Amino acid sequence: AQSVSQHNHHVILSEAASLELGCNYSYGGTVNLFWYVQYPGQHLQLLLKYFSGDPLVKGIKGFEAEFIKSKFSFNLRKPSVQWSDTAEYFCAVGGYGGSQGNLIFGKGTKLSVKP
Amino acid sequence: GAVVSQHPSRVICKSGTSVKIECRSLDFQATTMFWYRQFPKQSLMLMATSNEGSKATYEQGVEKDKFLINHASLTLSTLTVTSAHPEDSSFYICSAARDSLYEQYFGPGTRLTVT
Numbered sequence: 001a002q003s004v005s006q007h008n009h010h011v012i013l014s015e016a017a018s019l020e021l022g023c024n025y026s027y028g029g030t031v032n033l034f035w036y037v038q039y040p041g042q043h044l045q046l047l048l049k050y051f052s053g054d055p056l057v058k059g060i061k062g063f064e065a066e067f068i069k070s071k072f073s074f075n076l077r078k079p080s081v082q083w084s085d086t087a088e089y090f091c092a093v094g095g096y097g098g099s100q101g102n103l104i105f106g107k108g109t110k111l112s113v114k115p
Numbered sequence: 116g117a118v119v120s121q122h123p124s125r126v127i128c129k130s131g132t133s134v135k136i137e138c139r140s141l142d143f144q145a146t147t148m149f150w151y152r153q154f155p156k157q158s159l160m161l162m163a164t165s166n167e168g169s170k171a172t173y174e175q176g177v178e179k180d181k182f183l184i185n186h187a188s189l190t191l192s193t194l195t196v197t198s199a200h201p202e203d204s205s206f207y208i209c210s211a212a213r214d215s216l217y218e219q220y221f222g223p224g225t226r227l228t229v230t
Contacts, residue, residue: 004158032217043119043208043223043224044208046218051217090159101149101164101212101216101217101219103159103217104161105160
């Protein structure tokens with residue numbers, strides 16, 4: 001079965017620190033890749049997505065992610081985090097050959113940013 | 116734009132009763148909506164894909180007779196948990212696809228507790 005792994009369950013950073021959240025997936029074919037964010041008490045929101053083209057994808061709020069096909073990875077990065085980035089981050093994969101639109105989610109990484 | 120609502124946000128019901136959860140796209144039409152389930156500290160798992168005017172497509176292992184899905188209009192899909200049992204207690208989240216199946220906007224979720 002296809003799977004998505006997020007390496008860290010909980011990451012704690014101070015403001016202005018750099019962030020990198022790992023995401024690896026298991027499917028070897030063409031995939032669509034996503035990062036979603038869930039702020040406390042809110043619903044999932046799309047941060048960024050990769051379908052094709054430039055493997056370095058820029059999203060909202062200064063986030064970016066790099067697709068490395070050889071490593072089956074799609075890590076999320078931000079050079080300088082803010083307290084308002086405190087949230088849970090989910091990596092998701094689609095287009096692996098399953099049902100159209102089916103997204104497989106990782107378990108999520110909780111990010112806590114200390115002011 | 117692209118707001119999805121769910122109602123109710125929380126529901127407690129007794130074992131053996133049925134519960135209906137609504138998912139609405141408020142400012143766009145969604146031919147396709149998705150229903151996910153999330154257990155504590157687990158990732159979202161797709162239960163079914165709901166297509167307006169046709170039968171829902173259920174993922175493997177999801178009982179279609181237990182989780183009834185109706186997508187009667189382009190802005191409303193409902194999930195009915197029939198004869199609910201305590202093991203059905205979970206967080207149910209819907210999403211609505213806008214311009215493509217992978218451009219999904221998520222609702223805030225419904226916490227179901229079966230006593």
